[in-house]
Amino acid sequence: MSQVKGYAARSADSDLSPITFERRQPRADDVSIQIDYCGVCHTDLHFAHDDWGITQFPVVPGHEIIGRVTAVGSAVTIFKEGDIVGVGCMVDSCRTCPACEGGLEQFCLNGMTPTYNGEDRHDGSITFGGYSDSIVVSEHFVVKVPSALNPAMAAPLLCAGITTYSPLRHYGVKPGHKVGVVGMGGLGHMGVKFAKALGAEVTLFTRSSHKVDEARKQGADHVVVSTDDAQMEATAEHLDFILDTVPVQHDLNPYLNTLRYDGIHIMVGLLEPVDPPLQAGALLMKRRVLAGSLIGGMPETQEVLDFCAEHGIECDVEMLDIKNINEAYERMQRGDVKYRFVIDMDTLKAA
Amino acid sequence: MSQVKGYAARSADSDLSPITFERRQPRADDVSIQIDYCGVCHTDLHFAHDDWGITQFPVVPGHEIIGRVTAVGSAVTIFKEGDIVGVGCMVDSCRTCPACEGGLEQFCLNGMTPTYNGEDRHDGSITFGGYSDSIVVSEHFVVKVPSALNPAMAAPLLCAGITTYSPLRHYGVKPGHKVGVVGMGGLGHMGVKFAKALGAEVTLFTRSSHKVDEARKQGADHVVVSTDDAQMEATAEHLDFILDTVPVQHDLNPYLNTLRYDGIHIMVGLLEPVDPPLQAGALLMKRRVLAGSLIGGMPETQEVLDFCAEHGIECDVEMLDIKNINEAYERMQRGDVKYRFVIDMDTLKAA
Numbered sequence: 001m002s003q004v005k006g007y008a009a010r011s012a013d014s015d016l017s018p019i020t021f022e023r024r025q026p027r028a029d030d031v032s033i034q035i036d037y038c039g040v041c042h043t044d045l046h047f048a049h050d051d052w053g054i055t056q057f058p059v060v061p062g063h064e065i066i067g068r069v070t071a072v073g074s075a076v077t078i079f080k081e082g083d084i085v086g087v088g089c090m091v092d093s094c095r096t097c098p099a100c101e102g103g104l105e106q107f108c109l110n111g112m113t114p115t116y117n118g119e120d121r122h123d124g125s126i127t128f129g130g131y132s133d134s135i136v137v138s139e140h141f142v143v144k145v146p147s148a149l150n151p152a153m154a155a156p157l158l159c160a161g162i163t164t165y166s167p168l169r170h171y172g173v174k175p176g177h178k179v180g181v182v183g184m185g186g187l188g189h190m191g192v193k194f195a196k197a198l199g200a201e202v203t204l205f206t207r208s209s210h211k212v213d214e215a216r217k218q219g220a221d222h223v224v225v226s227t228d229d230a231q232m233e234a235t236a237e238h239l240d241f242i243l244d245t246v247p248v249q250h251d252l253n254p255y256l257n258t259l260r261y262d263g264i265h266i267m268v269g270l271l272e273p274v275d276p277p278l279q280a281g282a283l284l285m286k287r288r289v290l291a292g293s294l295i296g297g298m299p300e301t302q303e304v305l306d307f308c309a310e311h312g313i314e315c316d317v318e319m320l321d322i323k324n325i326n327e328a329y330e331r332m333q334r335g336d337v338k339y340r341f342v343i344d345m346d347t348l349k350a351a
Numbered sequence: 352m353s354q355v356k357g358y359a360a361r362s363a364d365s366d367l368s369p370i371t372f373e374r375r376q377p378r379a380d381d382v383s384i385q386i387d388y389c390g391v392c393h394t395d396l397h398f399a400h401d402d403w404g405i406t407q408f409p410v411v412p413g414h415e416i417i418g419r420v421t422a423v424g425s426a427v428t429i430f431k432e433g434d435i436v437g438v439g440c441m442v443d444s445c446r447t448c449p450a451c452e453g454g455l456e457q458f459c460l461n462g463m464t465p466t467y468n469g470e471d472r473h474d475g476s477i478t479f480g481g482y483s484d485s486i487v488v489s490e491h492f493v494v495k496v497p498s499a500l501n502p503a504m505a506a507p508l509l510c511a512g513i514t515t516y517s518p519l520r521h522y523g524v525k526p527g528h529k530v531g532v533v534g535m536g537g538l539g540h541m542g543v544k545f546a547k548a549l550g551a552e553v554t555l556f557t558r559s560s561h562k563v564d565e566a567r568k569q570g571a572d573h574v575v576v577s578t579d580d581a582q583m584e585a586t587a588e589h590l591d592f593i594l595d596t597v598p599v600q601h602d603l604n605p606y607l608n609t610l611r612y613d614g615i616h617i618m619v620g621l622l623e624p625v626d627p628p629l630q631a632g633a634l635l636m637k638r639r640v641l642a643g644s645l646i647g648g649m650p651e652t653q654e655v656l657d658f659c660a661e662h663g664i665e666c667d668v669e670m671l672d673i674k675n676i677n678e679a680y681e682r683m684q685r686g687d688v689k690y691r692f693v694i695d696m697d698t699l700k701a702a
Binding site: 099104107109170237261262267268270271272273274275276277278279280281282283284285286287288289290291292293294 | 450455458460521588612613618619621622623624625626627628629630631632633634635636637638639640641642643644645
């Protein structure tokens with residue numbers, strides 16, 4: 001085991017604070033990584049606050065990790081010391097089930113191992129995330145960061161990026177398609193960039209008319225204020241896809257009605273029961289589809305980094321000193337971030 | 352106009368009774384059809400009882416029509432006098448929008464014309480359905496009944512059949528797939544036959560253990576009693592598709608959990624709000640899909656008849672004298688029919 005410095009929540013009520021903890025020794029297929037940047041995801045906050053009742057304290061959050069390779073195990077074939085690499089939401093899976101063999105490790109039939117608050121499938125230890133100075137990960141769950149990408153801005157691609165990119169690719173968004181994006185946070189603003197880069201005409205839905213200018217700046221071709229019934233009605237039966245990034249309960253029905261026949265409403269944020277109730281007739285009468293999507297598999301996680309390098313796509317980030325992480329959580333809860341906090345892990349040295 | 356004999360509901364509270372009404376004169380592209388058989392759909396009952404508040408009385412229901420051609424207009428190219436033909440849920444559409452051009456007339460952007468209780472798009476008259484001795488329909492909305500099919504048993508293919516066949520084809524059900532069918536009524540029993548004929552392994556879900564033998568007789572490889580939690584749990588993450596034919600509110604969540612990742616739950620019966628609420632997490636965590644489907648377009652309606660002829664598939668029907676239609680409605684409401692009533696329209700002569 002090796003001693004690692006990080007930031008942890010020790011109970012649902014406590015602020016995050018410095019911690020020193022032990023990482024497992026590297027195995028033959030492991031890559032050891034010194035962490036340079038870590039994005040801050042809303043999921044981190046849910047785990048720190050134990051919102052889902054499954055947190056094992058202390059928890060060291062962080063699953064949007066960018067760093068450099070400091071050592072590789074004897075069986076590692078892809079990476080070498082000095083490589084700039086990324087680690088996302090998973091650090092292991094069974095690797096033998098049909099999902100794993102199909103490059104969809106997030107759906108591993110034996111359960112993937114999350115980057116933090118998970119259980120190592122070899123020694124049973126609890127995994128700790130990227131709010132720390134280093135991490136040890138099997139090379140299968142490490143991706144290369146293309147040199148064209150700014151590493152700090154690449155961090156959120158490992159969760160916010162892949163979460164929005166994967167469904168657009170899975171459902172084949174291409175030029176000629178009309179895509180609606182609901183919500184303009186960390187996920188939504190990436191959804192707009194990806195849909196545009198894939199050639200689609202993009203409509204951004206926002207609840208606030210004061211976000212219209214900002215939405216256009218993000219690349220949206222059209223902006224619809226979703227609280228304005230007339231604007232929603234004018235968009236009826238118009239879209240091929242909706243990418244719905246809203247993580248709290250909201251009425252899906254007005255959005256379904258903006259889809260043409262065969263349109264697909266993809267949810268990437270909502271984990272709660274659908275309320276107000278879904279109108280089944282809105283699906284039946286137009287053969288519409290309500291779909292969910294969850295991050296992406298490892299091949300696609302590499303793909304999104306390469307895609308961003310090729311298309312010059314970056315996440316809009318606000319850099320953070322780790323000692324301000326608790327204030328950042330409060331701001332996230334108010335929606336006060338454009339559009340993703342990324343911790344400069346150098347600041348951990350002084351913490 | 353020509354005088355036609357039929358059966359109509361004259362108000363939401365009245366029984367159906369004989370009526371004489373006028374049909375429009377045939378146009379150049381019209382086929383005149385003497386009706387031999389008409390299937391009885393639950394939708395007929397909803398319209399007769401004005402359950403959806405949109406019925407125009409008197410209403411002559413019936414959209415599972417089999418008959419013989421008695422005359423054709425000058426522009427008719429496909430049909431000739433004496434042909435055995437079918438008419439389903441639609442009798443017209445705009446024919447120029449992308450949906451119509453794609454053979455998906457049920458999603459006509461200008462609104463398809465339903466076989467009854469609809470408005471003729473040329474003269475504004477109200478359409479009357481197949482509980483009658485004859486009908487006049489544009490040849491585009493008429494299908495050929497293959498000689499291998501028993502015409503009486505073919506009638507329900509025009510609604511119950513196409514409704515269950517279309518989504519299985521749309522989503523590409525094939526050998527190796529595992530398909531669950533929820534409900535074993537007029538639609539469900541056809542769903543089992545089609546899924547089997549397409550090569551799938553079929554699991555039928557039923558709420559009553561006393562239906563298990565009958566479900567196996569219908570061809571189901573497995574029968575799961577959905578009220579038995581242990582049986583449902585044993586089916587978890589197992590199926591590729593669910594064909595859900597239940598037309599009333601029911602809990603979708605236990606069925607979603609029987610789908611593997613990327614599994615698709617297709618609703619063909621439910622038009623009401625989903626209650627109990629849909630668990631969005633069940634879609635997101637496994638990239639599952641909740642879909643709706645509505646009858647099928649004209650090319651696919653011809654296809655289902657040809658498919659049934661080729662595979663020896665028939666609907667299980669109970670023949671009905673039209674004077675017993677009101678008693679049949681009562682029995683349908685109790686679920687007391689195996690599996691579809693078909694009216695022998697010869698009985699109309701004596702009515």
